[in-house]
Amino acid sequence: MIEIRNLVKRYGDHVAVDHLNLTIEEGKVYGFLGPNGAGKSTTMNIMTGYLSATEGDVIINGHSILEEPEEAKACIGYLPELPPLYTDMTVLEYLTFCAGLKRVPVQERSAQIQRVVQMTRLESVIGRLIANLSKGYRQRVGLAQAILGFPPIIILDEPTIGLDPKQIIEIRRLISNLAKEHTVILSSHILSEIQAVCDQIIIIHHGKLLANDTPDRLEEELGGSNTLHLTVKGEKKTVEKLLANEAGVTVEELEQEGAYTYATVRMGAEDVREHLFFACADQRTPILNLHLDETSLEQVFLRLTSDAVVAPPQKKRRGLLHRNSVQPEGTSIAVAPVHPEEPEKHEEVSD
Amino acid sequence: MKAIYKRELGAYFHSMIGSVCVAFMLAAVGLYFMVYNMFQGAPGFATALSSAIFLFIIVIPLLTMRSVAEDRKNKTDQLLLTAPVSVTSVVLGKFFAMVTVFAVPCVLYCFCPLIMKLASGSEGIVYFKSDYATILAFLLLGCLYISIGLLISALTESQIIAAVATAGVLVLLYLWDGILNFLPTAAGGNLIGMIIVVLLIALLLYSLTSSFVISGVVGAAGIVALVVCYIVNSELFASLLPNVLGAFSLTTVLTNFATDYIFDAGGLVLYLSLTFLMLFLTVQMIQRRRWN
Numbered sequence: 145m146i147e148i149r150n151l152v153k154r155y156g157d158h159v160a161v162d163h164l165n166l167t168i169e170e171g172k173v174y175g176f177l178g179p180n181g182a183g184k185s186t187t188m189n190i191m192t193g194y195l196s197a198t199e200g201d202v203i204i205n206g207h208s209i210l211e212e213p214e215e216a217k218a219c220i221g222y223l224p225e226l227p228p229l230y231t232d233m234t235v236l237e238y239l240t241f242c243a244g245l246k247r248v249p250v251q252e253r254s255a256q257i258q259r260v261v262q263m264t265r266l267e268s269v270i271g272r273l274i275a276n277l278s279k280g281y282r283q284r285v286g287l288a289q290a291i292l293g294f295p296p297i298i299i300l301d302e303p304t305i306g307l308d309p310k311q312i313i314e315i316r317r318l319i320s321n322l323a324k325e326h327t328v329i330l331s332s333h334i335l336s337e338i339q340a341v342c343d344q345i346i347i348i349h350h351g352k353l354l355a356n357d358t359p360d361r362l363e364e365e366l367g368g369s370n371t372l373h374l375t376v377k378g379e380k381k382t383v384e385k386l387l388a389n390e391a392g393v394t395v396e397e398l399e400q401e402g403a404y405t406y407a408t409v410r411m412g413a414e415d416v417r418e419h420l421f422f423a424c425a426d427q428r429t430p431i432l433n434l435h436l437d438e439t440s441l442e443q444v445f446l447r448l449t450s451d452a453v454v455a456p457p458q459k460k461r462r463g464l465l466h467r468n469s470v471q472p473e474g475t476s477i478a479v480a481p482v483h484p485e486e487p488e489k490h491e492e493v494s495d
Numbered sequence: 496m497k498a499i500y501k502r503e504l505g506a507y508f509h510s511m512i513g514s515v516c517v518a519f520m521l522a523a524v525g526l527y528f529m530v531y532n533m534f535q536g537a538p539g540f541a542t543a544l545s546s547a548i549f550l551f552i553i554v555i556p557l558l559t560m561r562s563v564a565e566d567r568k569n570k571t572d573q574l575l576l577t578a579p580v581s582v583t584s585v586v587l588g589k590f591f592a593m594v595t596v597f598a599v600p601c602v603l604y605c606f607c608p609l610i611m612k613l614a615s616g617s618e619g620i621v622y623f624k625s626d627y628a629t630i631l632a633f634l635l636l637g638c639l640y641i642s643i644g645l646l647i648s649a650l651t652e653s654q655i656i657a658a659v660a661t662a663g664v665l666v667l668l669y670l671w672d673g674i675l676n677f678l679p680t681a682a683g684g685n686l687i688g689m690i691i692v693v694l695l696i697a698l699l700l701y702s703l704t705s706s707f708v709i710s711g712v713v714g715a716a717g718i719v720a721l722v723v724c725y726i727v728n729s730e731l732f733a734s735l736l737p738n739v740l741g742a743f744s745l746t747t748v749l750t751n752f753a754t755d756y757i758f759d760a761g762g763l764v765l766y767l768s769l770t771f772l773m774l775f776l777t778v779q780m781i782q783r784r785r786w787n
Contacts, residue, residue: 155787192577196785218579228574230502232509244498245578289574 145170146191146297146327151200153186153351160186162351164200170296173323175342176331179449183351184331185225188301191329192222205296218247221295225302227286231275235266235285238274239292246293256292263318264288280311287315291322298322300330304337316341335445349449362444371396372417372436374407378429383407386423390416404432496580499588503562504595512561513596516554520600523550528607533614539622540607541629545753548633548746551640552665558596559644560658562589563781567652576785586645586777593641601634622756629752632759635766636749640665642773649780671744675737682732686725689736693717703779745769 146168153161161183168174176184189195191202193209193216202209207216230238239260243253261267264284269277274285283306290298303319304312319341322328332338338345339359347355347362355362376383380400387395392412399406417434424431507513527543537543566572575585608626612619644661651657667674679685697714704710725732741747748762 189573194573194576194785214579214581217577220577222573222577224570224573224577226570226573228569228571230506230571231569232506233502237505241498241502242574242578244501245575245580247579 145205146329147203148187148191149201149203151187151190151202152198153183153190153195154198160351161190161197164348164351164353166346166353166356168297168327168329170327171323172327172343173319173341174327174329175338175345176329176348177333177335177338177345177445178331178348179333182348182449184348185301186351187348188222188299188329188331189224192220192299193217194222194224218293219296221246221290221293221298223286223290223298223300223303225305227282227289229274229282229285229289231273234273235261235270235277235288238285239288242289242292246295248293256294260288260291263291263321265314279306280308283307283311284315287318294326297327297329300328302332303330304332304334312337347445347448354448355444370411370436372407372409372411372434374409374420374431375433376405376407376424376429376431377403378405378424378427380405382427382429386420386427386429389423390420392416496584496588496591499575499580499585500592500595503589503592507558507592507596512557516558516596517599520550520554520597521603523547524600524604524607532607532611538611538620539629539753540604540611540626541622541753543607544604544626544629544633545749548636548749549669551637552662552669554597555637555640555644555665556658556661558593559641559648559661560654561648562593562645563649563777564651564654564657568654576781582778582781586774586781590642590645590774593645594638597637597641598634601630601637604630604633625752625756628758629749632749632752632763632766635763635770636745639745639766639770639773640668642770642777646773646777646780649777668745672741672747675741675744678737678740680734680737682725682729682735685732685735686721686729689721689732689739690718692736692739693721703776703783 146166148164148166148168151161151164151166152159164183164187176188178184186195190197191204191209193213196210202216204216205219207219209216230241233241236257239257240253243257248256261270264287266281266284266288269281274282277285283303287300287303290300300319304315307315316337319328319330323341323343330338330341343358345355345357345359345362346353374383380398383405384395384398387393387398387407387409392414393416394410394412395407396410397406397408417436421431421434504513507516524544524547527547528540531537531543531546532540563572566575576582605627608621608623612621612623615621643664644657647661647664648654648657651660678688694714696717697710700713701707701710743765745766748759748765751757751759751762
């Protein structure tokens with residue numbers, strides 16, 4: 145468990161972290177979210193003992209990072225923004241060095257290194273010089289280093305930065321696996337990633353804590369949108385008539401393309417989706433797609449962190465194969481809208 | 496500390512720097528050994544060794560420039576400082592790795608007196624005691640210079656700046672005695688000189704602690720004490736500055752060993768205590784950077 149108490153970090157006149165209070169509980173995956181320069185990395189650097197705080201304290205499993213730094217640091221594995229690699233060493237040499245640095249008992253070292261290498265899929269490069277590795281592999285070596293010693297808390301600063309989508313998926317799976325036995329804290333500004341992996345989201349801005357909640361609750365609390373997107377196989381007129389019959393519905397957009405009609409409507413207090421479904425069914429104009437434009441994390445994020453209060457509403461793309469808010473596990477790339485008449489043109493990543 | 500020591504030592508020999516330093520030290524001293532001892536027949540290996548101390552100016556900056564600066568530049572210091580090891584053991588690990596590289600040629604130097612003994616036959620005289628004591632002093636002076644280089648490397652991110660600055664300091668120390676000859680001997684001039692020394696110490700304190708109060712108090716108290724002493728007894732000040740600074744003449748200690756056959760224990764204590772001070776300051780500099 146980590147307790148951040150009234151943490152302040154000043155660089156001259158600039159306040160990077162401003163009276164931050166935070167409790168991080170065991171066994172969850174935390175996502176640190178914030179725009180660039182929000183104080184994410186600084187907070188992580190203080191938590192891991194790389195930097196000192198101007199005021200306040202961080203208690204890690206009962207040890208203050210300022211007063212008992214060695215005990216506190218022993219509970220943490222840290223992957224900084226830039227993986228701290230010695231490029232003149234091979235992967236194995238480097239990991240052996242890290243195991244020594246983390247005081248992994250000698251007899252457990254090789255077994256642990258083997259396990260970590262398996263987890264991060266470094267088997268094929270174990271004997272190569274780190275200098276000759278690609279960015280993705282380097283990131284994984286950094287990750288392996290953070291996991292080594294299997295500390296209870298693993299802190300990852302933007303672990304997927306600079307990786308290709310396939311590697312992102314792999315690292316994300318790894319984080320999910322780690323979360324079974326460890327508390328994981330990761331920072332990112334890729335929202336879909338945080339959404340996919342984290343149990344709890346911490347949003348900081350200008351060094352202050354703005355929110356600390358589960359993704360669902362954050363979306364719920366900060367929005368609850370009522371915009372409905374609709375694709376109906378039928379004439380525009382019919383759809384218009386149907387919609388007019390629904391209570392409290394205002395039509396924002398209505399358009400026909402070929403045999404399909406696309407509509408964006410705003411609901412009143414009542415949820416009309418069910419009624420609409422049967423109404424369309426009665427008219428033999430099947431609904432092909434119907435979804436609520438849920439407040440996405442992106443909107444929550446923008447709303448919380450923008451100094452101008454109102455965030456622009458997210459422009460959703462229409463289409464039959466439109467995937468809304470819940471993304472399939474592992475895909476961070478939006479699936480391109482596919483028109484029914486057109487041949488399929490997926491931009492999906494082959495896994 | 497052990498892990499860091501092993502890594503650093505490995506890095507020196509992976510990157511050739513270590514091998515180059517060892518080779519250079521062996522070649523330079525070997526040349527002097529050949530000319531002085533083997534050809535001219537001087538009985539002491541110490542003579543050759545003390546003649547070759549200029550090699551510090553080349554070898555030490557090469558050895559120390561990367562020690563801390565490189566870690567800082569490549570951000571690997573994040574790994575070291577977030578690992579459950581203290582800053583002191585990080586610094587000591589690096590220091591001992593460099594000392595080990597430096598000690599390799601020193602150990603090999605130990606064969607030179609034996610070679611002389613072999614070459615000169617049964618009637619030849621070799622000053623073993625003096626030679627080995629000089630090698631010890633040479634090693635300890637190397638340790639001190641390494642700790643100076645380590646401190647300078649901890650002050651900057653750039654290896655080049657670290658190397659040049661270290662070389663500059665070593666040149667100054669090499670020429671120390673010569674420079675002292677040009678200092679004034681009159682009491683008044685020495686008072687001014689001592690005040691400058693006190694001010695420099697205050698400035699150093701300020702740069703280390705960033706505390707205006709501490710450095711100001713130290714500086715003011717020092718100056719007042721000097722002026723009062725001067726008023727009470729100005730004769731004390733004659734040649735004071737050369738005497739005070741002369742106490743820090745590092746090469747003199749080695750000369751004492753090599754040419755005067757004196758086992759200068761005080762000098763060795765000076766070497767060790769200054770080394771300790773430099774290491775302490777290095778730890779403080781790294782700690783301080785975390786606070787800024």
